[in-house]
Amino acid sequence: MTRSVLTSLLLAAATTSAAQAPVAIPDSPAGRLYREWLRVVNSGDRDAIRDYVIRYEARDPADTAEVQETVETILRIHRTEGALVVSAVLSAEPEALMLALAGANGRRLRMRYEVERHGDAWRVADVGIRPDAPRDPRDSVPAGRDRAALAQWLDERLTAKAAEGFSGAVIVAPGGTVTFRGAYGIADRRTGAANTPDTRFTLASMGKMFTALAIAQLVEQGKVHLDSPLVRYLPDYPNRDFAGRATVRMLLSHTSGLGSYWNALYEERRATLTTVASHLPLFAADPIPFPPGTRFRYSNAGYQVLGLIIERVSGQTYYDYVRDHIFAPAGMTATGYYDANGEVAGGAVGYSRQGPNGAWQDNLGGREVRGGPAGGGYSTVEDLLRFARALLDGKIVRRQTLDLWTTVHSDSRGERDGYGFGFGIEYVEGRKVFGHSGGAPGMATNLWIVPADGSVGVVLANLDPTVVSPVIAMVKELATK
Numbered sequence: 001m002t003r004s005v006l007t008s009l010l011l012a013a014a015t016t017s018a019a020q021a022p023v024a025i026p027d028s029p030a031g032r033l034y035r036e037w038l039r040v041v042n043s044g045d046r047d048a049i050r051d052y053v054i055r056y057e058a059r060d061p062a063d064t065a066e067v068q069e070t071v072e073t074i075l076r077i078h079r080t081e082g083a084l085v086v087s088a089v090l091s092a093e094p095e096a097l098m099l100a101l102a103g104a105n106g107r108r109l110r111m112r113y114e115v116e117r118h119g120d121a122w123r124v125a126d127v128g129i130r131p132d133a134p135r136d137p138r139d140s141v142p143a144g145r146d147r148a149a150l151a152q153w154l155d156e157r158l159t160a161k162a163a164e165g166f167s168g169a170v171i172v173a174p175g176g177t178v179t180f181r182g183a184y185g186i187a188d189r190r191t192g193a194a195n196t197p198d199t200r201f202t203l204a205s206m207g208k209m210f211t212a213l214a215i216a217q218l219v220e221q222g223k224v225h226l227d228s229p230l231v232r233y234l235p236d237y238p239n240r241d242f243a244g245r246a247t248v249r250m251l252l253s254h255t256s257g258l259g260s261y262w263n264a265l266y267e268e269r270r271a272t273l274t275t276v277a278s279h280l281p282l283f284a285a286d287p288i289p290f291p292p293g294t295r296f297r298y299s300n301a302g303y304q305v306l307g308l309i310i311e312r313v314s315g316q317t318y319y320d321y322v323r324d325h326i327f328a329p330a331g332m333t334a335t336g337y338y339d340a341n342g343e344v345a346g347g348a349v350g351y352s353r354q355g356p357n358g359a360w361q362d363n364l365g366g367r368e369v370r371g372g373p374a375g376g377g378y379s380t381v382e383d384l385l386r387f388a389r390a391l392l393d394g395k396i397v398r399r400q401t402l403d404l405w406t407t408v409h410s411d412s413r414g415e416r417d418g419y420g421f422g423f424g425i426e427y428v429e430g431r432k433v434f435g436h437s438g439g440a441p442g443m444a445t446n447l448w449i450v451p452a453d454g455s456v457g458v459v460l461a462n463l464d465p466t467v468v469s470p471v472i473a474m475v476k477e478l479a480t481k
Contacts, residue, residue, distance in 0.1 A: 023086045028094045029122045030115045037113065037127075038086070044078040046071065057124040065286040065301070068263040076441075077129070080352070081105060095125075100132060105353075108132040131466050139470050141477045150478060151180040158184055161471055167351070168444070168461030168468065169197050171381040172478050176389065176454030180478075181381065187348040187462065189360065200334055200347045200378040201460035202367060204438025206445050207375035210322045211303050212252055212422020214310050216397045216405055217325055223313050224248060233309045238284040246292040248309065251302040252421035253409040257288040258301040274340055274370045276307040276318045296410040296419070300374040303422075307373025318373055330390035335379040342369040344378055348462040350442020363442030375438055381458045388449045388456040406434040406451075428480040439465035446472050448479050455479050 025031045025038075033056055040052045053070045054061045061067065077084075082104025090098040095116065101109040110132040116125040138160075142153060151172070158170065167185025171178060183195040218224040224233070230251070231243035242257070250256040261282035266273070273279055283301040290297075307318040314321050319337050327335050338344050342364060350363035368376035379387075390396050397405070408418035408425050417426040423434045428450075435447040444465040448457040457479025461468040 023089055025086065026089065026092045026097070028092065028097075029117075030093070030095050030097045030113055033115050033122060033124060034097055034099075034113045037124075038084060041074055041078050042083045044075065046075065049074050056122075057127070060287070060289040063259070063287050063289040065259040065261070065263065065283060066289065069260045072262060081107065081109070084109075101129075131469075135473065136470065139474050141474065141481070147174065147179045154180055154474065154478065155182055157474060158182060158471065165463070165467060166461070166471055167195060167348075167463050168459060168471070169195055169199055169201065169381045170460075170471070170475055171197070171385050171456070171458045172475060173385060173454075173456040174479065174481075176392075176456065178385070185462075189349065189351065189362070195348060195462070197382055198334065198346065198380055199460075200344055200380055201445065201462055202348070202350060202438075202443045203371070203375060203377050203379055203445050203460075204440050204443045205300075205375040206379075206384075206436045206438040206447060207371060207373070207377050208303050208422045209436050209447075210326050210377075211306050211310070211318075211373040212405060213326055213391075213396055214314075214318075214322055215248065215252060215306055216401050216421070218310065218313055220397060220401055224309065226252075230305065230309075233312050234305070237305075238280070239288075242288050242292065248306070249409070249421075250293050251299075251306050254296055254299045254302060254419060255293050255410055256299060256302050256305075257290050257292050257297060258283065258299040258305065259286065259289075259297060260299070261301045261304065270366075271369060273368070276304060276311060276372055279304045279372070280308070303374040304372065310373070326396060329395045330383075331386045332379065332383040335377065335383045335387075337371045337377040338369065340369070342367070347378055350440075350462045352441045352464050363440070366441060367443070379460070381460055384447055384458045384460075385456055388447065388458075389454070391449065392451060392454055402451075406432070431480070433480050444468035444472070446476070448476055450480055 025035050036052055036056065040049045049071050050067065053067050057070060058067045084101050084103055086099050087102045088100040090100055096114040099111045101111055103109065110130055112126065112128040114126040115122045139157060141150065145153065154172065158166065162184035169183040170180065172180040181197050183197050183199060185195050187193045187195045187199050215224060219226060226249040227247050229244050230237055230246050234243060237243035246256040261279055263282060265282050310321055311318050323336065350367065351360050352363065353360060371377035391402060405421040406423045406425055407420050409421060410419040424436055425432065425434045427433070431450055431452050433448050433450050435449050438445040441464060442462055444461040444463060446459045457475045459468065459472050459475050
């Protein structure tokens with residue numbers, strides 16, 4: 001949602017009874033708009049939700065991509081949680097509310113809803129919603145244990161998480177040496193196949209790293225220049241004005257102004273989106289909501305455009321280029337992109353608990369069929385460890401190039417943490433950590449790399465991010481300490 005850290009809310013761990021009387025919402029600017037939000041979410045009516053988004057929430061109501069993205073997010077909440085009930089108003093100010101919610105499925109949620117005045121009207125300033133479940137104290141990494149004891153502790157915790165529903169694979173390599181590898185849960189409920197360290201999981205947005213590194217190689221070769229406009233490489237790009245102003249640097253750092261392409265046209269054409277070029281009509285006509293280069297806007301569409309540049313400059317398809325120049329030098333033999341049916345041998349199927357009854361549903365009908373420059377391919381925890389090692393060893397790009405790519409260029413969180421070129425960067429106890437995450441219905445992925453000592457952590461799961469978050473927190477702490 002706009003100006004928010006809204007999670008997709010596909011599964012939360014904590015539950016409570018949703019069969020309680022609704023709580024009165026304050027009669028304030030925030031309360032009046034929030035009642036509209038609650039009404040349209042519970043209606044599940046796409047047209048009503050779109051009217052609400054345009055009237056109250058979209059930063060730029062003329063930005064059809066932003067409007068569509070917000071509509072789809074609200075619909076996803078409705079499908080996942082069912083009818084929402086406010087169980088408590090935790091704090092109330094005229095322009096901000098903090099609320100406790102309960103879904104029809106019994107899950108507890110916490111929501112922040114803030115508004116601001118625009119002329120004579122009020123509009124949404126920020127929205128955030130997340131599972132309302134405190135971290136289990138047993139998930140805190142114990143102090144004073146050696147690596148073998150920590151590995152045993154992690155296996156015990158992951159075994160317990162698997163009994164509660166966790167499904168995925170994990171590698172932890174402090175200092176570059178593997179001290180833990182394990183897999184839990186079911187890869188494919190159709191066959192009962194179990195996850196193993198060799199299971200191929202959908203990567204979601206982690207694939208942006210491969211696209212960014214392909215561009216880095218072409219920059220090293222002098223074939224692409226960071227500050228050249230898009231039109232230099234794609235002279236036939238439909239939006240000529242945008243192509244003349246947006247640069248490669250802006251596309252890499254999510255500051256071009258392009259947004260998402262998950263819209264109604266995507267849903268209509270999903271099965272046919274098996275090339276990079278086939279994605280272009282999904283977003284090329286969308287309005288650009290701000291001058292390119294002036295602010296951060298996470299952009300799947302921008303990475304599709306980078307994929308087109310790779311194809312034009314290299315003369316190879318995107319898929320062949322990354323296979324030959326990213327996967328091969330790293331020894332990633334189990335990484336790639338799906339076939340025309342969206343399947344791969346040894347691949348995990350993603351699952352979500354959807355709706356009031358919490359029934360398991362696979363994500364085969366909703367995720368990218370093949371995957372591409374914005375993400376959606378597949379890999380294993382072992383291959384991603386090889387990828388991290390190859391990066392640090394200079395087998396993919398020169399170390400000075402990697403340093404530039406993992407420097408913050410889109411600071412949306414703080415002076416040191418933020419987004420580089422295809423990598424997220426943060427500092428943990430003063431040490432730089434880079435990598436990428438990915439998340440969508442039925443997929444949750446994370447890679448952390450500590451360049452100072454070569455530590456690596458990988459989590460790949462075939463469940464929703466909200467389910468996997470406790471595992472992600474444990475593995476990140478072990479890999480980056």
